[in-house]
Amino acid sequence: MSEPSPILEDLETLQRDTIGYFLRAANPDNGLISDSSREGAPCSIAATGLGLAAYVVGAERGLLPRREAAARTLTALRFFRNSPQGEEPDATGHRGFYYHFLDMKTGRRVWQCELSMIDSAILIAGALTSGMYFSATTDDELEIRELAAFLYERIDWPWATADGGVVRMGWKSGSGFLSYGWEGYSEALLLYVLGLGSPTHPLPEESYGAWTGSYQWENLYDIEFLFAAPLFTHQLSHVWIDFRGIQDPFMREKGSDYFENSRRATEIQRQYALRNPLRFKGYAENCWGVTAGLGPGFSKQRLEGGIERQFYGYVARGVPFGPDDGTLAPWAVAASLPFAPEAVLVALRHVREVYPESLSRHGLLTSFNPSFDNGDGVGRGWLAPEHHGLDQGPVALMIENHRSGLLWRLMRECPAIVTGLRRAGFRKGWLRSRNL
Amino acid sequence: MNDTGYVESRTPAPPAGTHVAEVLPNDFRDAGLLANVRPADWTNPQPARSYNLVVVGAGTAGLVTAAGAAALGAKVALVEKNLLGGDCLNFGCVPSKALLRAARFHTDLRHAPRFAGSAPVPSEPDFAGAMERMRRLRAHISRHDSAKRFQALGVDVFLGNGTFADRRTIEVAGASLRFQKAVIATGSRAAHPPIPGFEAVTYLTNETVFNLTERPRRLLVVGGGPLGCEMAQAFARLGSEVVIAGQDPYFLPGEERDAAEILADALRRDGIEVRLNTEVTGVSQRDGEKHVRLVNDNQETTVVVDEILAAVGRVPNVEGLNLEAAGVEYDHEHGVRVNDYLQTSNRRIYAAGDVALERKYTHMADATARIVIQNALFWGRKKLSSLTIPWCTYTDPEIAHVGLYVHECWERGFPIKTFTVPMSDVDRAVLDGEEGGFVKIHVRDGTDTILGATIVARHAGEMINEISLAMVAGIGLKTVSRVIHSYPTQAEAIRKAGDAYNRTRLSPLLKALSRRWLAWSR
Numbered sequence: 001m002s003e004p005s006p007i008l009e010d011l012e013t014l015q016r017d018t019i020g021y022f023l024r025a026a027n028p029d030n031g032l033i034s035d036s037s038r039e040g041a042p043c044s045i046a047a048t049g050l051g052l053a054a055y056v057v058g059a060e061r062g063l064l065p066r067r068e069a070a071a072r073t074l075t076a077l078r079f080f081r082n083s084p085q086g087e088e089p090d091a092t093g094h095r096g097f098y099y100h101f102l103d104m105k106t107g108r109r110v111w112q113c114e115l116s117m118i119d120s121a122i123l124i125a126g127a128l129t130s131g132m133y134f135s136a137t138t139d140d141e142l143e144i145r146e147l148a149a150f151l152y153e154r155i156d157w158p159w160a161t162a163d164g165g166v167v168r169m170g171w172k173s174g175s176g177f178l179s180y181g182w183e184g185y186s187e188a189l190l191l192y193v194l195g196l197g198s199p200t201h202p203l204p205e206e207s208y209g210a211w212t213g214s215y216q217w218e219n220l221y222d223i224e225f226l227f228a229a230p231l232f233t234h235q236l237s238h239v240w241i242d243f244r245g246i247q248d249p250f251m252r253e254k255g256s257d258y259f260e261n262s263r264r265a266t267e268i269q270r271q272y273a274l275r276n277p278l279r280f281k282g283y284a285e286n287c288w289g290v291t292a293g294l295g296p297g298f299s300k301q302r303l304e305g306g307i308e309r310q311f312y313g314y315v316a317r318g319v320p321f322g323p324d325d326g327t328l329a330p331w332a333v334a335a336s337l338p339f340a341p342e343a344v345l346v347a348l349r350h351v352r353e354v355y356p357e358s359l360s361r362h363g364l365l366t367s368f369n370p371s372f373d374n375g376d377g378v379g380r381g382w383l384a385p386e387h388h389g390l391d392q393g394p395v396a397l398m399i400e401n402h403r404s405g406l407l408w409r410l411m412r413e414c415p416a417i418v419t420g421l422r423r424a425g426f427r428k429g430w431l432r433s434r435n436l
Numbered sequence: 437m438n439d440t441g442y443v444e445s446r447t448p449a450p451p452a453g454t455h456v457a458e459v460l461p462n463d464f465r466d467a468g469l470l471a472n473v474r475p476a477d478w479t480n481p482q483p484a485r486s487y488n489l490v491v492v493g494a495g496t497a498g499l500v501t502a503a504g505a506a507a508l509g510a511k512v513a514l515v516e517k518n519l520l521g522g523d524c525l526n527f528g529c530v531p532s533k534a535l536l537r538a539a540r541f542h543t544d545l546r547h548a549p550r551f552a553g554s555a556p557v558p559s560e561p562d563f564a565g566a567m568e569r570m571r572r573l574r575a576h577i578s579r580h581d582s583a584k585r586f587q588a589l590g591v592d593v594f595l596g597n598g599t600f601a602d603r604r605t606i607e608v609a610g611a612s613l614r615f616q617k618a619v620i621a622t623g624s625r626a627a628h629p630p631i632p633g634f635e636a637v638t639y640l641t642n643e644t645v646f647n648l649t650e651r652p653r654r655l656l657v658v659g660g661g662p663l664g665c666e667m668a669q670a671f672a673r674l675g676s677e678v679v680i681a682g683q684d685p686y687f688l689p690g691e692e693r694d695a696a697e698i699l700a701d702a703l704r705r706d707g708i709e710v711r712l713n714t715e716v717t718g719v720s721q722r723d724g725e726k727h728v729r730l731v732n733d734n735q736e737t738t739v740v741v742d743e744i745l746a747a748v749g750r751v752p753n754v755e756g757l758n759l760e761a762a763g764v765e766y767d768h769e770h771g772v773r774v775n776d777y778l779q780t781s782n783r784r785i786y787a788a789g790d791v792a793l794e795r796k797y798t799h800m801a802d803a804t805a806r807i808v809i810q811n812a813l814f815w816g817r818k819k820l821s822s823l824t825i826p827w828c829t830y831t832d833p834e835i836a837h838v839g840l841y842v843h844e845c846w847e848r849g850f851p852i853k854t855f856t857v858p859m860s861d862v863d864r865a866v867l868d869g870e871e872g873g874f875v876k877i878h879v880r881d882g883t884d885t886i887l888g889a890t891i892v893a894r895h896a897g898e899m900i901n902e903i904s905l906a907m908v909a910g911i912g913l914k915t916v917s918r919v920i921h922s923y924p925t926q927a928e929a930i931r932k933a934g935d936a937y938n939r940t941r942l943s944p945l946l947k948a949l950s951r952r953w954l955a956w957s958r
Contacts, residue, residue: 112734175734179685179713184693213846218854218876219936227854229694253851253881277860277871307550310705320858321694321874323701 010348011399014334018363018396019058021387022051027104031076034104037362037387042110043102046119047389048076049126053239053407054393056133057400070140073130077147080123083107085154089173096155096201097171098123114170114178117160121191124152125240128194128417132410152416157195157203165207166214167191183214185228189258190237197420208424212250220320221271225264226250229318231291231332232394234265238338239397241417242408245429252427263339270343272319279307280326281381282370286343286350290324291332292316293391296372296382303373311372326371327382330355331364335394337402357383366391468575472582473520480594481587483611487513488813490606490615492598492757495522496798497789498621499581500805506590510813513615514591515598515608521581522623523642523790524798530577531570531646532666536830538566539673543706543832550869561674563651570646600762603782617784617812620764620772621805622757624750624790629658633719637726639744652676652743656728658716659747660687662829665699667745669831672706679709679739681716681730688829692842692890695835698873699892702833719744752791770794776819777811778804786812793820797827826904828897833873836900839888839907842878851881855913855933859893862932864924870894875929877903877913884912884937891929899927913937 025034025047033051035044052073059069083092090108092098099109100116131148134141160167162177167188170178182188192211195203216227228234237243243258251257273288296311303309311325318324330351337344352359357380358368366388370381400406411417418434470476489505491498494516502514519526542561579585583593596609606613626641628634640648642663653676657668660682672678680703686696687703704710714732721727728739752771759766765773765781772780772787779786786808789801803823810816826838845852860871873892879885889903906916917934921927942950 172734214843215846216842216854217852217881218856219940220856220858222936222939224853224940227856275860277858302549308547308705310701320856320860321698323697 010352011337011403014348014363015057015061015396015399016063017361018392018399019054019061019063021362021389021392022047022054022396023058023064024362025389026051026072026076028072028075029105030079030107031072031074032079032102032104032107033076033389035101035389036366038385041104041386043104043107044119044389045098045100045102045116046122047393049119049123050239050389050393050397052076052123052126053129054396056129056410057396057406059133060404060406061400067140070134070138070144073134073144074140074147077127077130077144077151079107080127080151081147087173091173093120094171094173095159096120096151097160100170112172114172116170117167118169118182118188118191120155121194122236124155124194125190127151128414129240129407129410132414152194153198153200155195155198156201157198158201161203161207165204165210167195167203167207167211182211185212185215185226186233187236190240193237193241193420193424194416195420196423197416197418199415199419202423205423209249212248215250217254221268221275223264223268223271224254224256225268226254226256226258226261228265229321230316231265231269231289231318231329231336234262234339235332235335235394235398238262239394239401240407240411241421242405242412242430246421246426246431247428249425257429259339262336266336266340266343269319269336277320278322278324278326280324280371282326282328282355284350286346287328287354288347289329289331289333290317290319290327291329292318293327293329293332293367294384294386294388295325295327295367296369296374301373303371309371311369325369327367327369329367329391330358331366331391331395334364335398337398341402360387362387363392364395466571466575469526469571469578470519472575472578472584473526474518474595475583478583478593478595480596480609480611481592483513483594483613484511484592485614487511487592487613487615488617489513490515490598490613490618491621492606492618493522493621493623493753493789493791494520494581494586494593495621495623495789495801496524497623497791497801497805498522498619499586500802501619501621501788501808502586502591503589504806504809505813506586508809508813512591513594513606513613514586515594515596515606515613517595517597520583520586520593521578523625524801525574525578525581527643527646529798530574532642532663532670533830534570534573535566535646535670535674536666536832538569539670540832543673547869563674563676564649566674567646567649597756599756599758600764601758603762604784615784617786618762619805619808619812620757620759620780620785620787620791621789621801622753622791623801624752624771624796626746627749627751629716629746629748631658631716631718634746637719637721637744639719639726639746641746645745648743652741654741655679655743655745656681656726656739656741657745657747659749660684660689660712661747661749662688664745664747665703665829665831667747668708669703669706671745672703672708677709678707679711679741681711681714683713683715685713687712688835690841691829691835691837692876694874694876695890695892698833699829699831699835702831702872750790750796754791774820776821777817778808778820779811795825795827797825800825824904824907826900828900830897833870833892833894834896835890835892836896837888837890838900838904839886840878841888841890845878845880845887850887852878852887853881854878855936857929857932857936859926859929862924862926862929864926864928865893867924868894868926870926875899875933877930877933879913879937884914886912886916893926893929895926899930902927902930914941 032043033048034041055069058064059066085093097120100113127148131145134144168177218227269288273283274285276283297313333347366384368383372382488510490513491502492515506512594608598608601607655676657664657680668680718729754766763782772792774792788804788808790796807818828836855877857875859865859873865871877889878887913934921931
C-alpha cells in the first residue's frame with residue numbers, strides 16, 4: 001500500500017483536530033457550542049451552526065458515529081425550538097433570530113449583545129446542513145429534518161430590513177435596530193440567499209439588489225475583484241454554497257463568479273503580504289492572512305526604526321487599507337484551500353515550520369503577531385491563547401469541500417439555497433439542472 | 437473699540453437680535469484684520485440712482501460676485517452687516533488651515549525619531565503661539581477682502597444690515613439701493629445643537645473657537661463631519677485631551693467607507709477618544725467644568741471637559757432679510773430656493789454660496805458667484821449642475837473627492853470599475869513617510885471615462901485638482917497615463933491608475949501576439 005500523501009495526511013490531521021474543538025466545546029445538555037476555548041466563554045450561535053455542519057463532516061469521515069452526530073444535532077435543534085423567543089432582554093431570540101452570544105447553561109442572552117442576523121444565518125445554515133445530511137427514516141433523523149425546517153421557517157426575515165430594503169446588522173430590546181445595515185460585499189451573501197429562499201417569510205427580491213448596489217469592483221495590484229477587506233468575508237458563504245459557475249446579475253456583468261472572486265481575494269492577500277507596506281515582521285508571499293479576529297490588545301509600542309505601532313484586540317482587520325497591526329490568522333489561510341490549494345498548502349507548511357507554536361493538538365490557534373514585543377526577550381511575538389469556533393469551523397469545513405465537496409453537494413440539493421439563489425438572480429452552472 | 441472687541445463705527449451697529457460673530461481677543465493683529473474687514477472709520481457712500489447689481493453678503497460668494505461684476509463695468513453695491521470676508525476668512529478656512537498646519541508641525545516633531553534619530557522634542561506644543569500665528573496670517577490675507585480694496589475696484593461698499601424693501605429695492609443704514617439684479621450671498625452659520633442643556637452652557641462653534649488664547653485641557657467635539665474631525669485633530673495635536681462624539685457609525689457620512697476608517701484610525705493614533713454611534717443627550721455646567729452625557733448602544737456615560745466644540749452642521753442665513761417683501765422663497769433648513777441657474781423665485785434676484793447650496797464650500801461659493809455674474813448680467817445660461825465639484829477634508833491624511841461616488845454610479849445605472857492605487861505603492865509617499873491612504877478612480881466600465889475619484893493622502897487636496905481638471909477637460913485614464921509626471925512625486929499615484937487601466941486593455945490575445953512577435957524578432 002502506498003504511503004498517504006504527506007499533504008493529505010496533514011490536512012486530515014488538521015481537520016480531525018479542528019472538528020475535535022466542536023466535540024469538546026459543546027454542552028451535552030443543550031447542544032450549545034462555546035465561542036472559544038477560553039474558560040467561561042459564552043455560546044456563540046455562529047460557532048454552534050458551524051458545529052452542526054462539523055458533526056456532519058465528522059460522521060462522514062468516521063470521526064464520530066452517525067448516531068452520536070445525530071444525537072448531538074438533535075439536542076441543539078430541540079433547544080432552539082423550545083428556547084424563549086420574545087422582546088424580553090434575556091430571551092434566547094426574537095422573531096426567529098437569535099442573540100449573538102448565549103449563556104452556555106441557560107441559553108439566554110449574555111453580554112447585552114445584539115440579536116444578530118448574520119450569526120443567526122450561520123446557525124440556520126448549519127441546521128439546514130443537518131437536515132440535508134440526516135436523511136434516514138429513523139425517528140431521530142426525521143425529527144432533525146423537521147426541526148431544521150421549523151427553525152428556518154420561523155425566521156421573519158423582512159422584519160429585519162430597513163427602508164430601502166437592506167438587512168440590518170442587529171437589534172436590541174430597548175434600543176431597536178442598530179443604525180447601520182450591511183454595506184458593501186461581505187459574508188452577508190449567505191444571509192441574503194437564506195432570507196430570499198424562505199418559504200414563509202422571504203426577503204423581498206429588491207433587497208438583494210439594494211445590497212449589491214453598494215458593491216465596489218476594484219482593480220488592485222492589477223487584479224480585478226469584488227472588494228471586501230477581511231479575508232473571512234470571502235470564505236464564510238462558500239462553506240455552504242458552491243458558487244462555481246453560477247452568476248448573479250452583478251457577476252454576469254463582470255464576467256466572473258463569487259468562487260473566482262474568492263480566489264482573487266486570496267491572491268490579493270498574498271500580494272499584500274509580499275508588498276508588506278507597513279513593514280511588519282513575518283509577512284511574505286508564503287505568510288499571509290489578515291482578517292477579523294483576536295490580536296495582542298489595544299496598546300502602543302515604539303519598535304525598531306522609531307516607528308510607533310498601534311496594536312488592537314478583536315477587530316476586523318483587512319487588506320489593503322487596514323486595520324492591520326501585524327496580526328496574521330493561519331486559520332483564514334486554511335479556509336481558502338478550495339480557492340488556491342497550492343498557495344494555501346505552501347503557506348500552511350511555512351506556518352508549521354516557522355511558527356509551530358501556532359499549531360496545537362486542537363488545530364490552529366486563532367492568530368499570531370510576530371511584530372508585537374511581548375517582553376520575553378526571545379522576539380517570538382504574540383500568540384492567541386485560544387481557539388475560536390468561528391475560525392475552526394471554516395477550517396474543517398473548507399478542507400472537506402476541497403477534499404470531497406460534501407457540503408456543497410448537500411446544499412446544492414437544499415430547496416432553501418436553490419430558491420434563494422434563483423430569487424437573487426443567480427443563473428447558469430449547476431443551478432440549471434435543479435428542478436426544486 | 438468696546439469691551440467685546442466689536443469695533444464701533446459710524447455705521448450703525450447691527451439691530452438687536454441680529455446674529456453677529458465677533459473677532460477676539462483683538463490684539464494688534466486683530467486690529468489689522470478689523471481695519472480691513474470692518475473699518476471703524478468707514479462711511480457708507482451716497483447710493484447711486486440705480487445699480488446693475490446689489491450683492492447682500494460679503495463672504496466669498498458676495499466678494500467674488502461684486503469684484504467680477506465691477507471688473508466687467510457693472511455698477512455694483514456690496515452690503516455687509518458684519519465682517520467682510522465672511523466665514524472663510526474670519527472663522528473658517530483661513531484660521532482652521534493655519535491651525536492645522538501648526539498642529540501638523542508638532543506631530544512631525546513627535547515623529548522625529550523616524551527621520552532624525554534623536555532630535556529634541558518640545559515637551560508641550562505652544563497653543564497660544566499657534567493661535568497668534570493664525571491671527572497674524574489671517575490679518576495679512578484679509579487685505580484681499582478689505583473694504584478699501586473693493587472701493588478701489590469701483591464697488592460701493594455699505595456696512596450695515598441690508599433688508600429687501602420690495603422686489604427691486606434693498607435698504608441699508610438708511611439708504612435705499614435700487615437694483616436691476618440682486619444677489620443674496622449671506623452665507624450660513626453654525627447650527628446650534630438641539631440638545632437639552634446646551635442653551636444654558638457656554639460652548640464653542642467655528643465662530644468662537646478661533647478666539648481662544650489658551651489651550652483647553654479637555655475638549656469634547658460634537659459632530660463627526662469635516663469641521664469636527666479637523667478641529668479634533670488640530671486640538672489633540674496641540675496638546676488637548678480630545679473626545680469626539682458622532683451619531684453615525686463612520687466619520688464623514690457619505691464619504692467612502694475605506695476613507696472614513698483610515699481617518700478614524702488616524703484620529704485614534706493622535707490620541708483622540710473616538711465615540712461613534714454616540715448621541716449627546718445632555719450637558720450641565722458645574723465649577724467651570726462641563727458634564728456631558730453620551731449614549732452609545734443604550735449605555736450612558738458622562739465625560740467631563742473644559743470646553744465643547746459644537747460642529748453639528750450649518751444653517752443658511754435667511755433671517756432678517758425680509759425676503760418675503762422681495763418674493764423670494766426660502767426655508768430655514770435649505771435656504772433660498774434656486775433653480776439650476778441660481779435664480780430665485782424673483783427672476784431679478786439670484787443666490788450664491790452657502791445660503792442656497794447643499795455643499796457649503798468656499799470654492800462652491802466662488803464658482804456659483806461666477807455663474808451668477810454671467811446669468812444675472814449677460815443672459816447667461818450657466819448651470820449649477822454642470823459644475824465638477826471637488827471637496828476636501830483637511831485632516832491628516834486629507835480626504836478629497838470629486839465627481840460621483842460608487843453608490844451614485846450604481847443608482848444612475850452606470851456599471852463602473854474602480855482603479856485603486858495604495859499610496860504605499862508610490863515611492864515618494866514611502867520616502868516621505870506618508871504612505872497611508874490611496875487613490876481610487878472610478879471609470880465607466882468598458883471605457884476610460886472618469887466618473888469620480890477619492891484620494892486619501894497627506895496632500896489629497898492638491899492631488900484631487902488633477903482629476904478635476906481631467907474630468908472638466910474630458911480627459912480619460914488612457915490619456916492620464918500618457919501625461920509625464922515628475923518622479924518622484926506623490927501625484928504619480930494618479931498616473932499609476934492610468935497605467936493600470938492600460939494594462940487591462942492588453943488582452944491575453946494581444947499579449948500572446950506580442951510575445952510571438954518579440955520571440956520571432958530576437
